Amino acid sequence: xxxxxxxxxxxxxxxxxxxxxxxxxxxxxxxxxxxxxxxxxxxxxxxxxxxxxxxxxxxxxxxxxxxxxxxxxxxxxxxxxxxxxxxxxxxxxxxxxxxxxxxxxxxxxxxxxxxxxxxxxxxxxxxxxxxxxxxxxxxxxxxxxxxxxxxxxxxxxxxxxxxxxxxxxxxxxxxxxxxxxxx
Numbered sequence: 001x002x003x004x005x006x007x008x009x010x011x012x013x014x015x016x017x018x019x020x021x022x023x024x025x026x027x028x029x030x031x032x033x034x035x036x037x038x039x040x041x042x043x044x045x046x047x048x049x050x051x052x053x054x055x056x057x058x059x060x061x062x063x064x065x066x067x068x069x070x071x072x073x074x075x076x077x078x079x080x081x082x083x084x085x086x087x088x089x090x091x092x093x094x095x096x097x098x099x100x101x102x103x104x105x106x107x108x109x110x111x112x113x114x115x116x117x118x119x120x121x122x123x124x125x126x127x128x129x130x131x132x133x134x135x136x137x138x139x140x141x142x143x144x145x146x147x148x149x150x151x152x153x154x155x156x157x158x159x160x161x162x163x164x165x166x167x168x169x170x171x172x173x174x175x176x177x178x179x180x181x182x183x
Contacts, residue, residue, distance in 0.1 A: 046060065059158055
């Protein structure tokens, strides 16, 4: 833990990339985007920290969908009733719009989007998750699109967000987290 951020315990996984967790795989993009297979989520670096900071059941995926970026930096915040992970392109992003890829979060009694929150052009769909539970998929577009998948379990709202993401990518992440069970 490196300190406090807005009253929440914070840990930065500085200088680590998701690709560093794939058997030491080293990549050089040489200025070109390349498609990669699904990559393991850095679970064992994040989980011990979250387990000491929150009482919320922790649902994290085992894998993330393929990415066309060389590095993804993860920062975590947690308190007794919530946790939030920011997935970023840069080390010091901390979820800022320009450098953020997405987020995974959980909060007791959190705010859930609904059809009444939609504007013209926004999308909403009910989806069935791997355990048979229902979730809500939302896609809001402006300068970029925000793909969000939410579901509730035991009074906790779980939210997964990807900038310019797809329903399929979010279902992969959510179903991986649900299949793994609470950690």
